[in-house]
């Protein structure tokens with residue numbers, strides 16, 4: 182898979198895929214079966230039971246590995262299931278350094294669930310290399326980066342962090358906001374890439390899923406064991422939908438990025454807006470690092486309103502094309518209020534989200550229509 186030397190666009194369409202050998206079907210069949218016939222006990226064609234393996238899932242996993250330039254990929258029933266399974270590589274007493282701006286569900290899983298099983302977490306600003314280094318303890322086993330972060334779009338220098346982590350500390354990158362088209366963490370030294378494939382990879386807001394991509398064979402074997410032992414696997418129909426969506430990732434990401442940059446520049450000039458978070462803006466503190474490690478800057482923007490929560494809520498309720506809904510990364514534009522919606526689980530922490538903040542997932546509609554929608558919503562506040 183990583184020996185596939187084709188460009189990303191070709192790998193996104195053909196990576197790890199072959200026409201179905203029995204029928205010649207060019208598109209992956211949906212193997213809607215839970216079990217497989219055996220000639221004799223233990224004698225089968227590589228598939229025994231669909232929690233363990235399913236051919237549609239195998240094709241999705243092959244594609245995801247090819248897209249991230251990794252040797253192995255594993256698919257899960259959600260991004261959270263992928264994250265939970267990855268964390269089971271670690272043992273009670275192991276310490277993880279995590280960004281203090283991460284998806285609210287990731288914070289909730291680490292702080293409210295996994296900490297009960299003896300895993301230790303320290304939350305730091307991952308755009309600050311010294312802060313990460315200062316948090317390292319003798320029992321630190323993992324550094325967990327989301328970059329760009331959700332929802333503040335902070336940027337971690339992946340290469341600098343993996344260099345600092347050395348051989349004894351693993352580095353995981355949640356690459357959901359960037360997608361494998363815009364950023365390839367394994368090539369920058371990361372050990373694990375995690376995705377909520379619900380987002381840009383699926384791309385059409387019609388399926389929930391997750392993935393882990395990696396190069397280390399021993400870790401892969403352990404994760405494959407855990408995938409079967411825990412059972413948080415996607416069904417064949419969900420694998421098919423994700424596969425179908427993934428093939429157009431590159432052209433969608435180009436348009437998401439173009440639209441978002443234009444909208445971020447427009448928002449920067451608006452008097453109602455105090456601050457715009459978008460790594461493609463020269464004013465963004467992580468812009469130079471983003472430029473170095475990303476192909477483009479993606480479709481996610483956050484904004485702080487000068488008039489606080491009231492203005493943020495009114496704006497989020499007034500758009501007509503941007504739909505007020507959780508999630509991101511689909512072809513359609515979405516808007517949400519993280520403090521009330523996706524990040525409510527951090528409200529009791531030191532890094533709760535400002536009530537004046539609204540997050541946009543900029544879709545691939547015509548940018549003039551999106552700008553007009555934003556203008557009329559600004560006029561309403």
Ligand code: P1T
Pocket residue numbers: 259260261262284286287327331355357358376377378379389390391507508509523
């Ligand atoms: O929703 P799920 O597929 O389980 O993925 C969880 C997840 C993991 N990592 C990141 C960076 C994410 O943004 C998410 C999910 N995020 C949202 C639903 C959201 O609206 O931010």
